[in-house]
Amino acid sequence: MAHEQHAELIKALHDCAAACNHCFDACLQEEDVKMMVGCIRLDRECADICSYLEHAITRNSPFVSELAAVCAAICEACGTECQKHDHDHCQKCAEACFKCAEACRSVA
Amino acid sequence: MAHEQHAELIKALHDCAAACNHCFDACLQEEDVKMMVGCIRLDRECADICSYLEHAITRNSPFVSELAAVCAAICEACGTECQKHDHDHCQKCAEACFKCAEACRSVA
């Protein structure tokens, strides 16, 4: 089963989507929102593609590896932006993004 | 945090989306596909809304309870269809759907 074979990737995608969505929400509540606009934009991109790919894996999509390559690039970009910021939600998000990027590359 | 408060619902949504997507894939591979068309259609509906709602919760959407009410109705319909079929993937899917419907109703 696709979703058993890819259990680790599914977990990484799930955690990354949740971390990005939480970071999106928390960034919008920060005092200095102006500084977080790159984060807000990339959090949405990254949460959306991780959720999409997780969904695609569980339905046994024939395009998992192509989607994983794009997802890795988006996770990498989001992690790179998030790690610039000291907020706890940004640091946790960056960590989840880099872990997910690596998991994606392993199937891309 | 929204996603800590709703940890149980998130798990139910995640499991239900995966079970529905797996059932969708498995139904398409059944010998007697004709009998599974209701299942195939509802599996897609249910996987999509569960994934959507999970995503909405983690981004702290202000519309979680409205979406959960719709999601409960869709899970209920999908579970009712799936439980008619003896296939293991259908029975497991029905179980995940009913559990998720209940979790959705608790926040709707």
Place this chain on the structure above:
Amino acid sequence: MAHEQHAELIKALHDCAAACNHCFDACLQEEDVKMMVGCIRLDRECADICSYLEHAITRNSPFVSELAAVCAAICEACGTECQKHDHDHCQKCAEACFKCAEACRSVA
């Protein structure tokens, strides 16, 4: 065919999703982002549900009216927030949201 019967609603959803996504993007580029956080959050909510519902209609989902009721509420909330701001993208977004809310209510 579902998508012929609902041609007007599909157009309203399509226009609203595009207006909300454009407003999301434009709000993130505004000098005073702080003032736009409500807009940014609701733009994402509204674009996502409009896109979801449009997609659901074209696949002949059995849950169009339930989804349309939720969509109408989200469009209404987004339009109400957007119309408070003078930016051209906010005013256009509010107009698209109210029009879409009305189209949704007609099938809800």
Place this chain on the structure above:
Amino acid sequence: MAHEQHAELIKALHDCAAACNHCFDACLQEEDVKMMVGCIRLDRECADICSYLEHAITRNSPFVSELAAVCAAICEACGTECQKHDHDHCQKCAEACFKCAEACRSVA
């Protein structure tokens, strides 16, 4: 504006998503469903990615070209499957898929 610059691609994506979703629905209602399982599966894949990319363009995503490359591949695969079947919905779907694949390649 992203969505003005990409007006033609947005139209192709919109038409392709609608054609694939309609074909998905119609295939599930065909007498000989067994023969349509490849179509049903790819229709869902293709409708989902087209809808995703359309949405990504209108929010000015920085990843439009990477996503368009994957979308082109999925449209191509779906069109190739659909054109094997004589049903009107399959032929129309194939046409929309190939047109969309070409539009995607122009920005990939």
